[in-house]
Amino acid sequence: MFPTVLAPLTRQRSYGNVPQPHAILYYQQRATKGGLLIAEATGVSDTAQGYKDTPGIWTHEQVEAWKPIVDGVHQKGGIFFCQIWHVGRVSNSTFQPNGQAPISSTDKPLKPQVRANGIDVATFAVPRRLETDEIPLVVNDFRVAARNAIEAGFDGVEIHGAHGYLIDQFLKDGVNDRTDKYGGSLENRCRFALEVTQAVVDEIGADKVGIRLSPFASYSEAPDSDPEALGMYMANALNEFGILYCHMVEPRMVKLGEKFETPYSLRPIRDAFRGTFIVAGGYGREDGNRAISTGYADLVAFGRVFLANPDLPRRFEVDAPLNKYNRDTFYIPDPVIGYLTTHFFRQMYKCSLFSNLLFRLCSNWLVYQ
């Protein structure tokens, strides 16, 4: 059976950007001996947030709050990487210090987006284009966040370079409209991502560094006109650092949460990259096994099915049926419902309510006969 990786999953239960004790059990439930867990996207600075109650790792309080969570995973023998993140323009002034504009590679704003619950609409402020000489400061935020992650006990960090967030806003020509050394050519657009990688590698060592990229995805209005070239350029450039892994999102995940038919494959990028290659996006047991046995990937990361099946590795091992995931509870702030409970327990709970009600009705009926 192939090793199953927990994909990074934002759960929005870190009140006030501080990881909470309920995350100890949540991550422990998914930890297995030697299994890799990637923590939810974690902000590198006070300008990095764009969603309520996502965790950070820039303050002492946050670092201390992560420690028992990381300990919990280690007690179960798991390997735990922290995904370090800056949302860039996928934010608005309510998430920013002093209500300032979010930063980005550009000053082009995002259109309002319907949230994952299909009801709420997120609106975004007009971003402020970073000055060239400010960019090293943001690179430094990633460096400090990586150091803090190691201090919190994490085994390494995954740089979040995917899904239309800050690093992706530099990588993709659908967003990056700069004319300085961070914009224009492919080499220039990749400069920021590679500077972040260099800084993080220098700080904690290449063997503790992974990066997540989604060249084919267009989330948050971040498409690229030549994703294959972008992926290949990054794979070759990352080889120079000797980092532990590259984690790529499948081309079929063009839009958030949906699989599409695509002529693209990660194969050429996988062949070019010399470290461990992790793939993610719409995988199940069968195609996960196939990806490993055909050498398409070294590891497969699972998101939604791991969320709904904390014992996923065991279920895969014995080919047990899987619980269905429930989108409605992905991002709610409840510390238990949809977080520590699974669909099965919810059904049991509903069943017990129903049988309780039935019992009461029957006994009332008998009493009144």
Ligand SMILES: Cc1cc2nc3c(=O)[nH]c(=O)nc-3n(C[C@H](O)[C@H](O)[C@H](O)COP(=O)(O)O)c2cc1C
């Ligand atoms: C609830 C939820 C939260 C997510 N949060 C993150 C995140 O914090 N960082 C990230 O890189 N991707 C995030 N993703 C994307 C997943 O890591 C994964 O790539 C995606 O769900 C596709 O894989 P799957 O089909 O196995 O679920 C999230 C997805 C979901 C459903």
